[in-house]
Amino acid sequence: MRKEDSVKLISAEGFEFVIHKDAAMVSQIISNMLTSPGSFAETEHREVTFPEISTTILEKICQYFYWSLQYANGKETEFPIEPELTLELIMAANYLDT
Amino acid sequence: MAMNERKTIDLEQGWEFMQKGITKLKNILEGLPEPQFSSEDYMMLYTTIYNMCTQKPPHDYSQQLYDKYRESFEEYITSTVLPSLREKHDEFMLRELVKRWANHKVMVRWLSRFFHYLDRYFIARRSLPPLNEVGLTCFRDLVYQELNGKVRDAVISLIDQEREGEQIDRALLKNVLDIFVEIGMGQMDYYENDFEAAMLKDTAAYYSRKASNWILDDSCPDYMLKAEECLKREKDRVSHYLHSSSEPKLLEKVQHELLSVYATQLLEKEHSGCHALLRDDKVEDLSRMFRLFSKIPRGLDPVSGIFKQHVTAEGTALVKQAEDAASNKKVGILMTIPTLVNYLM
Secondary structure, eight states, rough: OOOOGGEEEEEETTTTEEEEEEHHTSSSSHHHHHHHHTTTTTTTTTTEEEEOOOOOHHHHHHHHHHHHHHHHOOOOOOOOGGGGHHHHHHHHHHHTTO | OOOOOOOOOOOHHHHOOOHHHHHHHHHHTTTTOOOOOOOHHHHHHHHHHHHHHOOOTOOOOHHHHHHHHHHHHHHHIIIIIIHHHHTOOHHHHHHHHHHHHEEEEEHHHHHHTTTTTTTIIIHHHHTTOOHHHHHHHIIIIIIIIHHHHHHHHHHHHHHHHHHHHHHOOHHHHHHHHHHHHHHHTTOOOHIIIIHHHHHHHHHHHHHHHHHHHHHHSSSSHHHHHHHHHHHHHHHHHHHEEEOTTTTHHHHHHHHHIIITTHHHHHHHHHTHHHHHHHTOOOHHHHHHHHHHTTSSTTTHHHHHHHHHHHHHHHHHHHHHHHHOGGGGHHHHHHHHHHHHHHHHO
8 A cells, every 4th residue: 555545543542553545534534634725745644643532443443444435336244343332433433424 | 432531621721722723724824834734733623622512511512612613703804804905905905805715715624624513413403504604604794795896896997907908817807706606605696796787887888988989980891890809809708707607698788789779870871881881792791790780689670671672772773774775685684693692691
């Protein structure tokens, strides 16, 4: 994955998830930030820290991004969610407008 | 996100933090040396709003934040934007306006993204205008309301200068007129009422003055050449900076003042009018006459009237010639008829 196509999402505990830009854009908030005019130099490595999102949740969210891209192509698959994560996941999804 | 661990953000506190971000944005727009927003800045500002809107009542500050969002624009406009515009005039004022409008749109884009959470639920719940609209409305109600008359006059003055042959900044006019269109947020009302109406009136007056001079001095062909040139230039004007919807209305005004008003005088000009052109076989001038007059309502009626008279007269003369002459002159008649048919093509 080229550097210009990637985005780094950092969890509260400091775990770094490097994902494709298109995947990250599934979140409206991340998408807004990345498309704001003049704010980020092309060469600047895009990093976003989420001090309020735990690693487990952030990992699940990244999985969701990719699943969402896949689903958009028409392939029907179910996205697995462990029940104990549900509440936090919903709140994170609301926060990220995903 | 562990909401139960989150400390409640007080409105004062939270707003103080947001204010710093807004000031930073203003500095960037004013061109002051200010580093760009980092992704951290962005997320912090967004998160602050998010938290203040998702806190339990009485700490759910959505309404207050919605109001403060609007107030931010109002404050910036009244303290900085309007004064800078009021001190300028004519073309300088137009340039400043274009700059301020561009800045304003950037400010709306950024602030509406920081305050985005309000757009998600609050505005729908209370049936309020979305953030984008609030931002644009502030500019419209404070800046546009006050200045649109001055702006309109400055634009029309430049248009008249261009008509007199001066070079003007067409790109500037296009940007200014785009404001009239964009401020309508989907409706053309502001463009039509606050600019177009006056522009059409001024255009009519301009060409009325020109026509009243030309009709006295110029021959019919020369007048028509000028008229055609004017119509061409006005059409060109539309394609470069007026809104396309102005084209039919503009051309109609020009045609009316140059052609409809003076049709009879023009066509019946003693030595150069329609009759003379037919007699002298001036095909190019007659084609122009046809092109021009076919565009105005019932424009061709007087022309066809004169044409009919001409054909009748010519025809009668030929018949008389034939009667007077011996039968070996019949060839001459057969050769004249194709020429008459020519005009019909």
